[in-house]
Amino acid sequence: MDNFLKTSDLDLGPLDALVSKAIDLKSGSASGRPLEGKSVALVFFNPSLRTRASMQVGIYQLGGNAVILEPGSTSWTLEHREGVVMDGNKTEHLKEFVRVLERYVSAIGVRTFAELKDWELERTDPILKAFANYASVPVMNLESAMHHPCQAMADMMTIREKLGTEKKKILLTWAWHPKPLPMAVPNSFALAAVQFGHDLRIAHPKGYDLDEELIGDIERIAADQGNNVEYTSDIAEAFDGVEVVYAKSWGSKNFYGDVEADITERAQYREEWIVNEEKMSQTNDAVFMHCLPVRRNVIVTDAVIDSSRSVVVDEAENRLHIQKAIMTELIK
Ligand code: CP
16 A cells, blocks of 8 residues: 555455454554654644544554644645745745655655635645655545545444444435535545445435546446445435434535535525434434534434434544554555
């Protein structure tokens, strides 16, 4: 494994092995300090609780040292485009940033969200790709414009822990949120769900489709494995019979560059598109999942997130174990 950028760069065999390793690390049946004497840079362009804390603790537990950098705050503002005359507000180019950093560290983790300004550009994950292009050490995606593979792997681990290894019926449902959010989590969750052999239903209002190319990959992988992918914009039926409910809000690609238009469009879905007890009662005793942070009584009611079927904190804990498994494999 050269980098860890998205789950579809790996086949099911290695993905499954990472989950097994994470389960062993969690139980204590696997241990070790493969990062002894090594440092890992964690570059955060955006805020974080779970990713930052779990990576820092995970690196420590593997014997290594975390170097946390926040461009534009605790380190210089960064330009990633090629051939730019840097007479604006960017102080350092990513080329020097990466090439200097890798003289000190054995891997670089990067968090760089979509800005929701230019869909055609941002769907190509330009900043993450620039890191991967310039770096000669492994790059680990800690959530980019299009993917959050560490979260998706923790989610697959959580489903295995709670429900076993058999194929499950999974619902990925859009939820109302006061402003548009990036698509990295739903993209990576949907991709990983079909890679791990589950049946997937994706529910969202009309106009909130995921990326066409990504959906093409999801459908191809599901077809190869003989699994179903369904779509619905009918929230009243979406929850019927599923065993996993994964809630997440995201912005419409039609409104990248026009946040106010998305806010106006989504207002009609505020009352209907929330996960509540009534909807959960339509499921096959489903577990409730969300990557967090979550807005209570906006995305999900208190009654659901505080219920015994809510596994959101387990998902967050599993970020630690799966990232330790990924780093062990990535930093040889
Ligand atoms: N789920 C997740 O990545 O959480 P943070 O944004 O707090 O890191």
